[in-house]
Amino acid sequence: METPTQIALVFAAQKGDQKAFEALVDTYQRELLVHCYRMLGSFHDAEDLVQETLLRAWEKHTALTNPGAYRGWLYRIATNLCLDRLRSAPRRFLPPETHPMSHPSGPVPPHLREPIWLEPFPDDVLADQRSDPQDRAERHEQTTLAFLIALQHLTPTQRAVLLLREVLSWEAREVAEWLNLSVPAVNSALQRARRAMQQRNLASQAPMAPPRQSIQELLDRYVTLWEQADIPGFVALLREDAWFTMPPRPAWFQGRAAIATMLATYIFTAGRQRRLLPVYANGCPAFGLYQREAGVQVFELIGLVVLSVDGDQIASLVVFLDLESLSSFALPSTLPSSLVIEAKSGS
Structure with missing residues (x-):
């Protein structure tokens, strides 16, 4: 959950305040880079995807309905951009x-x-x-x-689920909503990912x-x-x-x-x-x-x-x-x- 200061920045950003947006996303930029790197295995691709994530977030700043969930919204955008990239990129x-x-x-x-x-x-x-x-x-x-x-x-979806659920500790219902999956599908992907990592x-x-x-x-x-x-x-x-x-x-x-x-x-x-x-x-x-x-x-x-x-x-x-x-x-x-x-x- 965002702090009161961060929520205030979200409201300001939603009104088009670019400086407020830059101050807000500066809090999350580093962790998004690490997440995208884990997804992609490439530091440079991760940098590109983080920049695209922030561009999408700015362009769609009026679409966020829950200002207290801004970090999760960014992770949703970043993860789906990574999944789109992985559909055409070979594994590293x-x-x-x-x-x-x-x-x-x-x-x-x-x-x-x-x-x-x-x-x-x-x-x-x-x-x-x-x-x-x-x-x-x-x-x-x-x-x-x-x-x-x-x-x-792992498959790209398994990779995303494992990172979001186990490494970043997001709840299954949140991950399911972000990835357009059911909660049972998320849990199933997590179990398969765990078995693969254990193997x-x-x-x-x-x-x-x-x-x-x-x-x-x-x-x-x-x-x-x-x-x-x-x-x-x-x-x-x-x-x-x-x-x-x-x-x-x-x-x-x-x-x-x-x-x-x-x-x-x-x-x-x-x-x-x-x-x-x-x-x-x-x-x-x-x-x-x-x-x-x-x-x-x-x-x-x-x-x-x-x-x-x-x-x-x-x-x-x-x-x-x-x-x-x-x-x-x-x-x-x-x-x-x-x-x-x-x-x-x-x-």
């Missing part, structure tokens, strides 16, 4: 969901635009120090790549985060070993069944030996130097990945690596190589060769 995945495991010493396949890939999500958008730590932790878990992949295996064994794919000091030590070692191209030391940080992938290249590798061979063959080659710039993405530690070729004075941004950490080991590394998908992150395009960077474990 990562290479382990779409291609067989790659041979570590074989040729790395070229970039592919189809199937389209999941895009990373900057955790800065989730930052809200006013919320309690448990709430922040839950929001981060619900944007992990494991959670996003599991959502992609994905999501809990085992999103391990609990280790204590801050433990993860800081792991990240410090990760940075040092990566920048020194210390392959034996680096793979010792990995879980035995860890996997590594590099969308939009449809290649992926699993196991310490395979990852070590791949790194020696394609990544840690002579004449190159590497730097890592810490950020956070999808509720996980991440790094802007920079590389300097021989004879070049600066390190150039080549990707973003997102880590999944399980205890004191790394369970997976996803290196996003499409620089267009990284424009929402505060990553400079180059780093000076003299820059010294420390990893950050976050809060």
Whole structure:
């Protein structure tokens, strides 16, 4: 339910006060972006849909009959716009969901635009120090790549129902009205979505985060070993069944030996130097990945690596190589060769 101040802004917006409308929707814009991202798996598509949601809300501001339900009205518009987009858009995945495991010493396949890939999500958008730590932790878990992949295996309607009912805690009757479904149909879709998520064994794919000091030590070692191209030391940080992938290249590798061979063959080659710039993405530690070729004075941004950490080991590394998908992150395009960077474990 909206606060009295928000309801006053709704009334003003309904009378055509654009400044009141902008102040009102500013309250909800961030959470709508997260919701659309979960629905679509694309940060940029989510941004577009949020802007379209706000445009529709302004154009139809006189149609709202219950000013105390403005947030729900926005979610109704946003969710249906996402469902319309999903009718023609293919599902977004990562290479382990779409291609067989790659041979570590074989040729790395070229970039592919189809199937389209999941895009990373900057955790800065989730930052809200006013919320309690448990709430922040839950929001981060619900944007992990494991959670996003599991959502992609649901039908669009199941995805919408699961997010609206379980993640956002809207009532079944409200969701039924928004999606033009009956309450039994909503409950049935929710049950099917729950079963599908359980079959994905999501809990085992999103391990609990280790204590801050433990993860800081792991990240410090990760940075040092990566920048020194210390392959034996680096793979010792990995879980035995860890996997590594590099969308939009449809290649992926699993196991310490395979990852070590791949790194020696394609990544840690002579004449190159590497730097890592810490950020956070999808509720996980991440790094802007920079590389300097021989004879070049600066390190150039080549990707973003997102880590999944399980205890004191790394369970997976996803290196996003499409620089267009990284424009929402505060990553400079180059780093000076003299820059010294420390990893950050976050809060």
